[in-house]
Amino acid sequence: MPIPRLRLTVAAMTAATVTLSGCGAADGSAPDPSPGSAQGADDQAASVEVADAWVKAATEEDGMTGVFGTLDNTGEQEATVTAADAGDVAGLVELHEVATGEDGNPAMQEKEGGFPVGGGAAHTLEPGGDHIMLMELGRDLEPGEEIAVELEFADGSALEFTAPVKDYEGANENYQEGGGDGGHEGHGEDGGDDEYGEGMDH
Numbered sequence: 798m799p800i801p802r803l804r805l806t807v808a809a810m811t812a813a814t815v816t817l818s819g820c821g822a823a824d825g826s827a828p829d830p831s832p833g834s835a836q837g838a839d840d841q842a843a844s845v846e847v848a849d850a851w852v853k854a855a856t857e858e859d860g861m862t863g864v865f866g867t868l869d870n871t872g873e874q875e876a877t878v879t880a881a882d883a884g885d886v887a888g889l890v891e892l893h894e895v896a897t898g899e900d901g902n903p904a905m906q907e908k909e910g911g912f913p914v915g916g917g918a919a920h921t922l923e924p925g926g927d928h929i930m931l932m933e934l935g936r937d938l939e940p941g942e943e944i945a946v947e948l949e950f951a952d953g954s955a956l957e958f959t960a961p962v963k964d965y966e967g968a969n970e971n972y973q974e975g976g977g978d979g980g981h982e983g984h985g986e987d988g989g990d991d992e993y994g995e996g997m998d999h
């Protein structure tokens with residue numbers, strides 16, 4: 798009676814194969830033919846998720862705006878964002894922090910070392926704090942559209958996400974580009990007093 802026995806063996810082997818591939822998929826360790834690939838399971842980008850991303854609406858004339866959201870590192874190792882790119886939306890993209898400027902007012906500047914996100918930790922990008930700065934805008938960014946942003950990590954891996962454009966009356970920190978004449982005291986705040994200018998919320 799060899800036939801039932803053979804069938805049993807085949808069934809057992811099939812079950813073993815399914816179990817094995819199930820394990821492989823669970824920890825994301827599918828064999829990678831190219832060791833230097835940016836898609837390996839241990840990439841910093843693979844352990845980071847971007848939540849609640851958004852971009853402050855701005856015009857080409859404004860020239861710059863910020864991208865905000867939360868960087869969640871679900872891995873065990875630290876992941877550090879070292880650069881970002883937004884295609885032809887922005888000619889220049891920098892990682893910024895907000896610090897107290899020489900005149901005592903909040904001012905943003907490039908953040909040395911980028912955005913480190915500890916294993917199992919989160920790093921928040923928000924108005925008045927760290928943010929991704931889009932500069933040299935190539936066009937108006939209007940509420941409702943989605944902007945594709947790519948993050949580059951310290952190990953060379955990359956992560957792309959999309960962020961909707963929203964109206965926001967803040968994040969007006971001055972940018973320390975040099976050449977400031979110091980004569981704008983208070984004017985930056987005046988620019989934010991638009992809360993009553995659009996009473997159309999009913």
Ligand SMILES: [Cu+2]
Pocket residue numbers: 863893894905906928929930972
């Ligand atoms: Cu900035």
